[in-house]
Each structure stands twice: as C-alpha cells, then as structure tokens.
C-alpha cells in the first residue's frame with residue numbers, strides 16, 4: 001500500500017481503506033455525502049441513492065474524504081458524461097447527472113442554504129434551465145505551468161482538489177468556435193514556449209461567431225436588442241444564451257412595485273442598468289472598475305440610452321450621491337462571489353429603497369447578506385435560481401426583497 005502523507009490522521013479509517021457506503025445527498029460543492037455509523041464521508045462524482053465503493057484519502061475532525069472506486073448500485077438519474085475528462089478535470093461536477101436532476105439539485109441547494117444559514121423556510125422557484133446546455137460558455141482561460149527545458153507541459157484546468165494542471169484539448173461546455181480555435185492556440189503557445197519564464201493563462205473569448213485571444217481587444221456581445229462592448233479579458237456573463245431570460249426576470253422584479261428609479265450597484269459594463277433602463281425614468285450605476293464604468297457609459301451612448309449615468313466608485317458611495325426618492329427606487333445588486341461589504345449593506349438599509357433585487361453567483365454569501373437585510377427591515381418575496389452553468393455546481397440566484405411597512 002502507498003504510504004500515507006505525513007499529516008494523515010488515521011481515525012476513523014486507515015489510509016486508502018476501501019469502504020462501501022450509500023450516498024444521501026450532494027454538498028453545495030457538488031460532492032456526494034454518505035455516512036458510516038453516523039460519520040460523514042464525502043465522495044465526488046456519485047449521486048444520491050447510489051451505493052458506492054470508495055477509498056479514503058483524508059480524515060478530518062468530523063468527516064472523511066474518499067475517492068470513488070466503483071458505483072455498485074447506480075441512480076436512475078445517472079447518465080453517460082460527454083467529456084472523457086469528466087471526473088479528472090475540476091471544471092464540471094454534474095455531467096453524470098440528467099439535466100432535470102441538475103436543476104432540481106440546484107433549486108434544493110438554495111432552499112437548504114436559506115434554511116440552514118438563515119433559518120428561513122421559503123419556497124424556492126424551480127431553477128430556470130439554460131436554453132443551451134452544451135457549448136454555451138463564451139470564455140475559457142486554460143493555464144499552463146512554467147515550461148521545463150523549453151517545453152510546455154499540460155495546457156488546461158486544475159483537476160478536482162489537486163494541484164497540477166491537466167491537459168484539456170477540448171471542452172464540451174465551451175462554444176463550438178472556441179473548441180475549433182483551441183488546437184491552434186495550444187500549438188501556438190507551445191511554439192512560443194521559450195518566451196515564457198513563468199506559467200501563463202490563455203484567453204479564448206467567443207463573441208459574434210469569432211474567437212478573440214487578446215485580453216485588451218474590444219469585443220461585442222448582444223443581449224436582446226442591445227449590444228455591449230467590453231474588453232475580451234474583462235468580466236461579462238459567459239452564458240449569452242440565457243441572458244435575455246435572466247435580465248428579463250430582473251426587470252420584472254425591479255419594476256413590479258412601480259418604482260420609477262433604479263440603482264444598479266456593482267454594475268460592470270452596464271448589463272442590468274442598460275437592459276432595465278427602458279422600465280425606469282432614471283438609472284444610476286456604480287462600479288469600482290474605472291474601465292468597466294467607462295464601458296457602461298459608452299454602451300449607454302452606443303445604444304441610444306439617455307436616462308442612465310454611471311459612477312466609478314465603491315458601491316456604498318452611491319448612497320451619498322443619490323437624489324432618487326427611496327420609496328420610488330429599486331436597487332439591483334450583483335456583487336462578486338464574496339457578496340456585499342458590511343458598509344454597503346449598512347448604507348442600503350439606511351437608504352431604505354422600496355425594493356431590492358439581489359443577483360448572486362454564490363447563494364451562500366447571498367443568504368448571509370439576506371439575513372442582515374431582513375434584520376434591517378426587508379422581507380423576502382421571491383427566490384429564482386438560473387442555471388447559467390450547466391454541468392457544473394455553479395448557479396446564479398435572484399432574490400427579490402421589499403421594504404417592510406411599519407404600520
């Protein structure tokens with residue numbers, strides 16, 4: 001048997017002990033959870049209901065981690081993964097699960113987070129599917145490590161829980177044009193191996209049917225009747241197929257209470273501010289990246305939108321500047337994964353808008369912030385997950401809150 005790593009803690013299982021267990025649930029990292037005599041064991045790539053054989057590689061304080069060896073009794077939801085690297089590559093967690101079951105798990109995951117983290121029992125609406133479930137990603141960024149003796153090793157992504165990059169020649173969730181360009185880009189990097197003193201990251205961004213590899217090139221994405229220019233290396237939602245439904249839902253939720261004004265905090269290059277602008281008299285966006293705020297202004301102009309202005313600043317500063325009456329204002333927030341800062345939440349509560357539409361790619365930090373907003377006088381009205389990332393554990397979740405009336 002292979003020798004355990006120095007830090008291996010031998011209880012309750014020996015290093016590489018083979019165990020059989022029934023999987024009960026999936027964690028929010030998409031990993032199967034089972035129990036042996038009440039002790040929790042995490043096993044990736046298996047599904048609820050399955051009986052599996054697994055090999056323990058780590059015991060933590062109150063759980064163990066094991067690699068999947070064999071599925072002894074398969075779930076009826078189990079399907080054939082499309083990618084030969086599924087199980088090795090860290091990009092996808094759910095290719096072996098039917099698409100409907102993926103949606104069901106994502107819906108359930110949000111409900112459980114609400115219950116466990118904030119003590120809120122709330123009916124989460126079924127996760128909205130992506131219109132395209134393969135070849136939907138418009139951006140990938142394969143990496144490679146420092147070339148050795150002038151030769152580049154694997155070019156791809158980090159495998160699950162391990163440190164060395166695995167070679168990814170094709171990626172079935174990336175757009176067709178990205179897969180068509182990938183062999184050429186990988187070969188071109190290999191030809192230039194001597195130029196790289198360190199590891200590097202390649203960029204492949206597909207818009208308008210072509211692939212851009214220069215992060216500073218201007219690219220254009222179309223959402224409904226609007227077009228958005230931005231730099232290829234910058235943030236833009238990377239599943240364009242679902243964006244009309246996603247922004248349409250945000251629009252419905254923001255205008256539902258009859259608000260006349262909209263604040264879009266963390267607005268990037270203006271996706272929500274500009275797609276929602278026709279529903280409001282005036283819109284104000286705030287974005288910390290000077291460059292992104294500038295693109296938002298230019299996108300307003302190129303789309304003929306005259307009722308939106310953008311501030312390049314940290315999100316909380318918008319409240320000092322805003323002249324909209326709070327009871328006629330909806331605030332849309334779409335922060336990075338880490339969620340909102342305490343300063344922002346404090347200012348938002350003090351401003352007390354009539355509605356908040358909170359969009360997030362990490363429902364855990366969203367639920368954490370929701371608990372603060374609830375204490376600050378807001379009531380949860382609707383929870384709608386969207387599957388921007390089929391076959392992965394990721395999702396976007398839109399929560400609508402209204403201000404509690406005092407009478």
Ligand SMILES: C[S@@+](CC[C@H](N)C(=O)[O-])C[C@H]1O[C@@H](n2cnc3c(N)ncnc32)[C@H](O)[C@@H]1O
Pocket residue numbers: 235236237265266267268269270271272286287288289292313314315316334335336337
């Ligand atoms: C998840 S992205 C959303 C962007 C935009 N809503 C979209 O969908 O394209 C989050 C954005 O928040 C910006 N950001 C991060 N921290 C910020 C802060 N403290 N204040 C304002 N914007 C911030 C980032 O630069 C990024 O553009």
